[in-house]
Structures are given as structure tokens and as C-alpha cells.
Amino acid sequence: MSERITKSMARNIYFGGSLFFFLFLVGLTVDTLSQLPERDNRELITESVALGKEVWEHNNCIGCHSLMGEGAYYAPELANVFNRRGNSDEKTFKQYLSVWMSIQPLQTPGRRKMPQFNLTDKEVTGLADFLIWTSRIDDNDWPPNIEG
């Protein structure tokens, strides 16, 4: 195969091909951005959700957990933790999360440890609101089951 392709043909494939597919990617990106508001429910992003994302980032939660499957694989998936631990009920989940965060690190020997982050009540509520909002993103029905 390679004998029939000259160097200048190869160069043209490189420049032409990558330019074409980059423009294709930009086009798809524009289309995706126009569809996202339907799928991410951005009108439901409150100040509390925004605070929650900040808490999430400032404590590097992604360093152990995954969120929509991305992050580390040391600790459970959290995009559906609202459904798993809160039974899809906001009040139940907020109570659960508040207790859960306050009792860390668990003293079970050998168990993977979550540090104590000393979050304020407002921050825990924000974190809960952020995870509740995340659980409602249309992500093509991932994960396959409640265990994440």
C-alpha cells in the first residue's frame, strides 16, 4: 500500500484530513452546545448547587470518587448517590449526607478512608444540592444499575 502513496500525498492527507475533521468536531460541538440546555437542566443550577460544586472541587473529591464515571476508582460513583443513599428523596438524602460527612473517617480497620473535611452545614447542603442536580442530567441512562 505504502509504495503507491507518495510523500506529498501523505502530507495532503495529513493537512487536509486533520483540518476537515477538526472543523467537523467544531461543527458537532456547536450542535451539542445547542442541545445541552435540554439535557443538563441548567435552569435548576441554584447558588447552592454552585457552592456544592466549589466544595466538590476544593476538597478534590474526584481524587477518590468518580462522577458520571470519571475520576478515580477508589471510592463509589456519586452521580447516582442521591438515588442509592437518598432513595431519590431530597430530604432523606440531605439528612443522610450530613450524618455521613460528620462521622468520617470511619474507624473500621483496613477500610478505605475518607478524611474529615470539616464542612459547614451550608456547605454540606450545597454538596447535596450539587449531587442531586447531577443525578438528573440526561446521561443516556448511565450507570446500568443503582450500585454505580
Next chain:
Amino acid sequence: MKFESQQVAKPYFIFALVLFAGQIIFGLIMGMQYINGDALFPHIPFNVARMVHTNLLIVWLLFGFMGAAFYLVPEESETELFSPKLAMITFWVFAAAGVATILGYLLVPYAELAHLTRNDLWPTMGREFLEQPTITKLGIVVVVLAFIFNIGMTILRGRKTVISLILITGLIGLAVFFLFAFYNPVNLVLDKFFWWWVVHLWVEGVWELIMGAILAFVLIKVTGVDREYIEKWLYLIVALALISGLIGMGHHYYWIGPPEYWLWLGSFFSALEPIPFFMMMLYAFDVIRKRRITPNNTMPATWALGTAVMAFLGAGVWGFLHTLAPVNYYTHGSQITAAHGHLAFFGAYAMIVMAIISYAMPILRGREDGNPPEAQKVERVAFWLMCISMIGITLALTAAGVWQVSMQRLPETGATGFMDVQTQLNPVYWIRLLFGTMFAFGLVAYFASFFISGKGEKSKAA
């Protein structure tokens, strides 16, 4: 060495390898924490160890790429480097920023680091691989721009080869796509969508250009094969890397919010991503077979073939294993992902840096004929130890992933919870840790090979 200014590559290579050692130490710490959650807790929580492990990887590879560029661009351009002084300034600034950031991770809680560096002014922290404080990210931009300016000016005033052209395109792409690290909207879906413009477009995009250019340079040097032939292959490989990889980014868009058409596009194009790696492997063997010279230093050719094979396995085969949307639905974010990540990064990027180091470092140290046979023998042992260990790590993690998916993801009712599954996976994590330890021995052997001098050389030195 053809040009005096190529010497600036040396500190870059040495520092890259020092950081590599750090990466492996923190890898071993995590290997222990996977089995025993109490290990080093609370002094080094897992998230800190992971951040240090992955950030050291990225930074040592960048140091390696920069060293490679400083070594090969003057030789390709047939001129001295534009400014060796600027190259030394960027070295010290980058090294200082890197060390300060790693110390920040280790010495203060992450939230404290975010507070100290005023992340609230321009929040960019707390996202996987982009954990660096905003000020560090700005520093990286300054360093990379100064570096590209230096390399670009050198290319402009000298001979323009395909290798330099592909290399500088890759480096400019690296700089441009890094700018997306500064975009962190409150909307998580947008955040994730453009996060991949840094991460995917680096490792499955422009880094492949950098890898291809370095590999082509090493192959020309160690085989004496006609440049025209090698450059044609290089064009085709990087063309296919971008043609498959740009839309191949869709395989990251399946489950994070973007519309369903990415399931088709991502599956189709990312299924093509192994092709350039397969071609790279064919061409590396083909070029070595056609060799016109047989240098005394035999290790660079070994690393060059090794990187082509291991990149094909790690990025190509292990990538393909879980890239199709119906498969990825079950494997996404499991230990399969970790298996792929380890073999792909090691095979494609760690090994290409060790290939150029194996070729350039002896010359930079005044051994124009390569390292003495005694040193090469140890380097060869290190090569095999590291390759075999990494394959062992990958197989262990793959087994863990398959096991995890079958217990936690496949059952529609009564699936086992994450933490319980992880406990059951402990035997496999022991095997992973064993191979990780073996890898560390390989690395020690690799370092030792730099300090072995030949019989003839000793008398010359004395």
C-alpha cells in the same frame, strides 16, 4: 553531538527521570492503599497520592518532550538553538513551579491550598489531572510559550524538516488545548465537555504527533534509513491519528450529558484509533529491518520497537476493548479504564521519552559511541523488567475490571455494592502491587545503568 546548544536537553532529561521515580513511589503507596485503607492515612490520603502520581507523570513527560525537542530540533534544523539561556530559564522556572506544587499537595490539605492560592478568584482546581493551583497553570502557560518560541525560532532560521514541522505542530496544539484548563463553568456538563479538550486532545491527539516525531528522529538516527521513506510514514501515521482521534473524542461523551449521536460517532471513530498505532508498529519493525547502520548503542532501537509495540497494545488493543458504546456502558469508570490508562501511558509516552533518552543521553555525556556494553546490558534488563511488570499490572487490573463489571454492573437486580466488590478484589490487587514492586526494581536497574562505566572508559577518565 553536532551542536553545543543541544546540551540544554540534559537537565530536562535528568529532572524528568527524577520525577519519574517520584511517580513510581506514589504508585506503590496507592497500590498499598487499595488493599489496606489505613496505609499512611491520614498523612497521605489516597486522593493526594493519586494527584501526586498523575501530576508527576504529566510533568515528567513534559520535561521529557521538552528535552527531546531541545535535542532534536537543532540537529534537524542544522543550527544552534535560538536561545540556550532561555531554555535554562524555562527549565528552572518549570522545575521550581513543579516542585512547589507537589509540596503544596503533600504539605497542606487541598482545600487549604485552594484557599492560599485564591482559587475563588479564578476557579480551575479540583478537576482530575488539572488539580494544579491556577497560578501554577499560568506558570505552565508562560513556560510552554517561552519554550515554543525558542523551538519555533530555531526551526525558522534553519532547515525545515517534516519531523520538526510535526513536532512543533504537536507542541503548539499542546499549548492551545491547555487553555481549556482555564474554562471551568458552574455547569458540570460544560465543564466536563471542555475538560476533554485538554485531556483527550492531548493524549489521543497532539501528543501522538510529538511521539511520532521523536520516534521518527530516533529511527533515522539508529538505522540510517532514507529520510524520505520515514517522513512519508510519519505523515500517514499522524494523519490517521488525528482523523480517528478528533471525532474519537466522542467515546468520552457517551455518559456525561452530550446527545446520543456521540454513541455512534464516538464508537466508529475511536474504533479506528488503533490503526495509527498498528501502522507505527509495522513501520518501526520495517525500518529496523531495512537498517543500513548498526550502532554500538543498541538500546535506542530496542526502546523504539518497544514503544511501538507497547503503545499498540496499551492505546490500541486495550483502548479498543472498551471503546464501543455498548461495551463502555458497563466498563466506564471501572478498573478496565485503569488497566488501559497504565499500559497506554507507559507504552506510548513513558517509553518514547526513554527511547530518546537512550539515544541522546550517552552522546550528551560525551559517549559518542553509546554507553559501554556493561551499562547497556543493565539497561536491557531494566527495559524487560519494566515492560513485563507493566503488562502484569495491566493484566491484573483487567482481571479486576472484568470481575468488578460482572458483580457490580451486569446484574440488573441484586448487584454487589462498590465497596464490597473492592474487598473481594483484594487478591488481584496484591498481584498488581507485586508487579508494581517489580516495576520499581526495573526502574532502579534503569537508573543504575547510567552509573556503570566501561573498562576502557575508567582508564580514560582517570
